[in-house]
Amino acid sequence: xxxxxxxxxxxxxxxxxxxxxxxxxxxxxxxxxxxxxxxxxxxxxxxxxxxxxxxxxxxxxxxxxxxxxxxxxxxxxxxxxxxxxxxxxxxxxxxxxxxxxxxxxxxxxxxxxxxxxxxxxxxxxxxxxxxxxxxxxxxxxxxxxxxxxxxxxxxxxxxxxxxxxxxxxxxxxxxxxxxxxxxxxxxxxxxxxxxxxxxxxxxxxxxxxxxxxxxxxxxxxxxxxxxxxxxxxxxxxxxxxxxxxxxxxxxxxxxxxxxxxxxxxxxxxxxxxxxxxxxxxxxxxxxxxxxxxxxxxxxxxxxxxxxxxxxxxxxxxxxxxxxxxxxxxxxxxxxxxxxxxxxxxxxxxxxxxxxxxxxxxxxxxxxxxxxxxxxxxxxxxxxxxxxxxxxxxxxxxxxxxxxxxxxxxxxxxxxxxxxxxxxxxxxxxxxxxxxxxxxxxxxxxxxxxxxxxxxxxxxxxxxxxxxxxxxxxxxxxxxxxxxxxxxxxxxxxxxxxxxxxxxxxxxxxxxxxxxxxxxxxxxxxxxxxxxxxxxxxxxxxxxxxxxxxxxxxxxxxxxxxxxxxxxxxxxxxxxxxxxxxxxxxxxxxxxxxxxxxxxxxxxxxxxxxxxxxxxxxxxxxxxxxxxxxxxxxxxxxxxxxxxxxxxxxxxxxxxxxxxxxxxxxxxxxxxxxxxxxxxxxxxxxxxxxxxxxxxxxxxxxxxxxxxxxxxxxxxxxxxxxxxxxxxxxxxxxxxxxxxxxxxxxxxxxxxxxxxxxxxxxxxxxxxxxxxxxxxxxxxxxxxxxxxxxxxxxxxxxxxxxxxxxxxxxxxxxxxxxxxxxxxxxxxxxxxxxxxxxxxxxxxxxxxxxxxxxxxxxxxxxxxxxxxxxxxxxxxxxxxxxxxxxxxxxxxxxxxxxxxxxxxxxxxxxxxxxx
RNA sequence: GGGCUAAUAGCUCAGUUGGUUAGAGCGCUGCCCUGAUAAGGCAGAGGUCGGAGGUUCAAAUCCCCCUUGGCCCA
Numbered sequence: 001x002x003x004x005x006x007x008x009x010x011x012x013x014x015x016x017x018x019x020x021x022x023x024x025x026x027x028x029x030x031x032x033x034x035x036x037x038x039x040x041x042x043x044x045x046x047x048x049x050x051x052x053x054x055x056x057x058x059x060x061x062x063x064x065x066x067x068x069x070x071x072x073x074x075x076x077x078x079x080x081x082x083x084x085x086x087x088x089x090x091x092x093x094x095x096x097x098x099x100x101x102x103x104x105x106x107x108x109x110x111x112x113x114x115x116x117x118x119x120x121x122x123x124x125x126x127x128x129x130x131x132x133x134x135x136x137x138x139x140x141x142x143x144x145x146x147x148x149x150x151x152x153x154x155x156x157x158x159x160x161x162x163x164x165x166x167x168x169x170x171x172x173x174x175x176x177x178x179x180x181x182x183x184x185x186x187x188x189x190x191x192x193x194x195x196x197x198x199x200x201x202x203x204x205x206x207x208x209x210x211x212x213x214x215x216x217x218x219x220x221x222x223x224x225x226x227x228x229x230x231x232x233x234x235x236x237x238x239x240x241x242x243x244x245x246x247x248x249x250x251x252x253x254x255x256x257x258x259x260x261x262x263x264x265x266x267x268x269x270x271x272x273x274x275x276x277x278x279x280x281x282x283x284x285x286x287x288x289x290x291x292x293x294x295x296x297x298x299x300x301x302x303x304x305x306x307x308x309x310x311x312x313x314x315x316x317x318x319x320x321x322x323x324x325x326x327x328x329x330x331x332x333x334x335x336x337x338x339x340x341x342x343x344x345x346x347x348x349x350x351x352x353x354x355x356x357x358x359x360x361x362x363x364x365x366x367x368x369x370x371x372x373x374x375x376x377x378x379x380x381x382x383x384x385x386x387x388x389x390x391x392x393x394x395x396x397x398x399x400x401x402x403x404x405x406x407x408x409x410x411x412x413x414x415x416x417x418x419x420x421x422x423x424x425x426x427x428x429x430x431x432x433x434x435x436x437x438x439x440x441x442x443x444x445x446x447x448x449x450x451x452x453x454x455x456x457x458x459x460x461x462x463x464x465x466x467x468x469x470x471x472x473x474x475x476x477x478x479x480x481x482x483x484x485x486x487x488x489x490x491x492x493x494x495x496x497x498x499x500x501x502x503x504x505x506x507x508x509x510x511x512x513x514x515x516x517x518x519x520x521x522x523x524x525x526x527x528x529x530x531x532x533x534x535x536x537x538x539x540x541x542x543x544x545x546x547x548x549x550x551x552x553x554x555x556x557x558x559x560x561x562x563x564x565x566x567x568x569x570x571x572x573x574x575x576x577x578x579x580x581x582x583x584x585x586x587x588x589x590x591x592x593x594x595x596x597x598x599x600x601x602x603x604x605x606x607x608x609x610x611x612x613x614x615x616x617x618x619x620x621x622x623x624x625x626x627x628x629x630x631x632x633x634x635x636x637x638x639x640x641x642x643x644x645x646x647x648x649x650x651x652x653x654x655x656x657x658x659x660x661x662x663x664x665x666x667x668x669x670x671x672x673x674x675x676x677x678x679x680x681x682x683x684x685x686x687x688x689x690x691x692x693x694x695x696x697x698x699x700x701x702x703x704x705x706x707x708x709x710x711x712x713x714x715x716x717x718x719x720x721x722x723x724x725x726x727x728x729x730x731x732x733x734x735x736x737x738x739x740x741x742x743x744x745x746x747x748x749x750x751x752x753x754x755x756x757x758x759x760x761x762x763x764x765x766x767x768x769x770x771x772x773x774x775x776x777x778x779x780x781x782x783x784x785x786x787x788x789x790x791x792x793x794x795x796x797x798x799x800x801x802x803x804x805x806x807x808x809x810x811x812x813x814x815x816x817x818x819x820x821x822x823x824x825x826x827x828x829x830x831x832x833x834x835x836x837x838x839x840x841x842x843x844x845x846x847x848x849x850x851x852x853x854x855x856x857x858x859x860x861x862x863x864x865x866x867x868x869x870x871x872x873x874x875x876x877x878x879x880x881x882x883x884x885x886x887x888x889x890x891x892x893x894x895x896x897x898x899x900x901x902x903x904x905x906x907x908x909x910x911x912x913x914x
Numbered sequence: 915g916g917g918c919u920a921a922u923a924g925c926u927c928a929g930u931u932g933g934u935u936a937g938a939g940c941g942c943u944g945c946c947c948u949g950a951u952a953a954g955g956c957a958g959a960g961g962u963c964g965g966a967g968g969u970u971c972a973a974a975u976c977c978c979c980c981u982u983g984g985c986c987c988a
Contacts, residue, residue: 325988589984616926619927714940826947
């Protein structure tokens with residue numbers, strides 16, 4: 001007897017076992033070995049999107065990294081040279097804020113930057129360990145970090161290209177500003193709090209009245225920031241809303257129809273004396289001109305979708321210098337961006353009347369001025385939620401300052417990007433419509449930030465004429481310095497070190513300059529990583545074959561990478577872009593701390609192991625949201641057990657108990673054509689699986705792979721092939737061709753299966769690989785993709801498909817017999833089968849059929865039995881009649897027959913004879 | 915409010931160009947086995963295909979509306 005035996009444990013114990021496997025990979029320098037094995041082969045360039053080096057990884061990051069790892073490992077095992085340089089996004093506000101928390105009031109940019117660098121480096125290390133623990137294989141000894149000076153220098157090269165091509169320009173833009181702290185604020189630095197403010201209705205005299213209206217007409221606006229009225233350059237209406245002109249005494253007023261009652265009431269008008277004269281759609285009024293109440297200037301009526309009917313009059317006071325929505329609608333109408341306020345919140349000479357007055361005091365004075373001019377309809381004090389500075393807790397203002405932009409709106413960049421999108425493969429395909437619709441609507445890209453933790457924008461200002469200078473020759477010089485010293489030099493070194501010798505202001509000839517204080521938006525850092533990394537790392541090449549990130553990156557990294565790439569190098573940086581959805585809880589809700597449905601990768605790994613997490617990733621359809629819950633994880637753990645046990649059983653049968661040796665593929669293998677029919681049949685199924693799985697990997701449909709592998713393990717192997725072949729494996733003579741045929745087949749199946757699962761169940765595949773007897777690469781990841789040698793024999797396939805369908809039907813008949821206590825094990829049974837239209841080969845294959853059914857005897861009847869215990873299957877035209885097998889049970893093989901010598905059946909006696 | 919996207923058994927997924935009684939694996943329940951044993955085999959139960967309407971001889975599939983999620987904007 002040769003019973004199965006293996007040291008591959010049934011209980012996986014992954015949380016304990018996986019770190020050992022990690023140690024093994026580390027010891028043998030697996031990444032380097034994989035690289036040198038594939039060096040010179042066709043290259044597959046994957047470019048890793050950099051996670052932000054702030055905090056521990058969450059389940060979404062884990063999902064993303066595992067998906068990447070699956071692709072990279074598959075491609076590599078398929079024979080491609082696939083270097084994987086991981087990266088981190090290390091600049092930016094969140095890190096700067098964290099560092100500032102620790103520094104408590106420190107203002108020295110260099111000290112802040114040092115703290116930021118340490119903070120980012122710390123979390124880069126932490127995240128890297130977490131990625132390693134997930135089983136991802138990458139060049140962790142040489143990652144890319146956006147604060148690295150080589151990165152920074154090359155990033156500036158991309159910027160230089162874009163400057164040369166004329167994409168970079170400067171324009172005013174409103175930003176949050178704290179006049180008390182004299183600083184720009186980011187959105188993350190804003191806190192909302194209640195604030196007392198004047199609420200005023202103001203009338204603007206119409207210079208061109210709406211059609212059909214006679215006499216003086218006024219457009220009514222409402223605001224809670226009277227100090228922004230000097231910046232008014234338009235009145236905005238919603239194109240689809242209903243507006244009306246109503247008359248009160250000699251004057252007529254324009255407001256949204258539904259708001260007229262509240263406007264009239266606030267203005268102290270007697271509602272009975274307010275008569276609607278004419279109605280208009282907002283769009284009909286576009287282009288009419290009103291007059292600013294106290295500045296000699298027109299204020300045209302414009303249209304915008306941001307107008308609401310919640311409060312006010314439906315005619316929105318528009319000051320592009322003091323609000324982001326006003327600014328955006330203003331760009332469409334080319335309105336001037338006025339912001340006559342200095343950095344301490346005082347009016348400048350641009351609004352001479354109140355020069356030097358702080359905007360807070362100015363509110364009351366503007367109200368008085370409006371009253372004097374007869375423009376004020378009403379004023380009262382209200383309390384509303386208003387943005388405040390997180391540091392000094394005082395109200396902030398919107399103030400326009402010059403910012404650096406990349407031109408997308410006009411010119412060629414938008415068009416070229418849209419065109420480039422057509423040459424990219426988007427997976428899923430809706431990625432194309434998603435990114436293009438975003439590109440069509442996106443405004444110019446504001447790339448400047450008023451912070452210190454980032455790459456400086458290499459511009460200079462002439463101290464004499466105040467001109468901003470952004471010149472290729474100067475930028476090149478800056479790049480040289482940055483490459484040598486890193487961007488800290490921008491803060492440490494004198495301006496002259498960055499300028500060519502004898503450099504003079506091209507406008508006024510002065511030699512005195514100051515450096516720009518703004519830094520780049522971090523999206524510009526990561527947006528240039530394609531060029532930086534694919535060019536700087538010798539094994540990589542531009543453009544990338546694949547980017548793989550969450551679907552939020554259509555607005556983020558996919559788009560910023562495209563803008564810099566098309567802008568500087570006229571082509572997309574990627575050939576294929578794969579996107580995945582977001583991880584949500586078991587009910588499809590997003591994860592949030594407040595709901596308490598967050599599941600951390602660490603939690604899954606410590607309970608189930610990384611392979612179960614990887615299995616979850618691979619079995620989910622990532623196109624849309626991906627659900628995770630305790631139930632889902634435990635289900636994956638169950639699925640895992642089935643695969644693991646199948647592998648274990650395969651391994652266990654490569655051992656020969658009789659001589660305490662392992663099956664040796666080199667000497668014991670049986671050629672395909674010499675193998676038992678059943679073995680050849682299962683090899684055909686194996687070959688089908690291989691091709692199916694390969695296609696799924698190629699089309700990035702990983703979630704189908706595990707489905708197929710599971711089915712194969714459970715159905716084709718466990719309940720069909722392996723159940724049948726046990727008899728042959730256990731009872732045949734150790735080196736009998738029958739047994740060797742099965743073992744050869746099992747060896748090939750196992751080898752293939754381990755390679756197929758390795759990109760997903762990396763730890764388990766490696767562990768099982770180490771138990772695989774015979775000559776083999778030291779790691780499953782150094783193995784070549786399997787080539788299964790089978791001869792597709794359609795007759796064989798048809799025959800066994802037919803047997804399998806008989807087996808499926810016979811199961812029901814056997815179950816009935818079992819329920820009637822006639823039999824227990826199926827070998828207790830003898831089965832008579834009537835088949836309405838039997839194929840020719842049926843009678844000659846009785847013994848094979850008996851083995852397939854795992855019964856002691858099979859008889860084919862020429863006509864249907866009258867036996868009432870026989871069960872009919874009308875659909876298949878089978879009739880089964882089950883009896884207790886005759887003879888006695890052989891103690892060795894458990895089959896029933898007339899026993900012979902030493903109480904064994906004929907076969908067992910033969911097999912045991914010395 | 916807008917763009918993109920989704921909804922099929924308890925769970926993860928199939929379901930071709932509309933065409934029999936909507937499938938698989940897992941889980942669940944029952945039975946069997948005790949030579950894969952914290953395993954293995956067999957059988958069974960489980961679905962108004964998110965909802966309403968429409969086109970059609972025929973709709974999970976095509977059209978329209980709605981509901982509920984998700985991402986990104988406003």
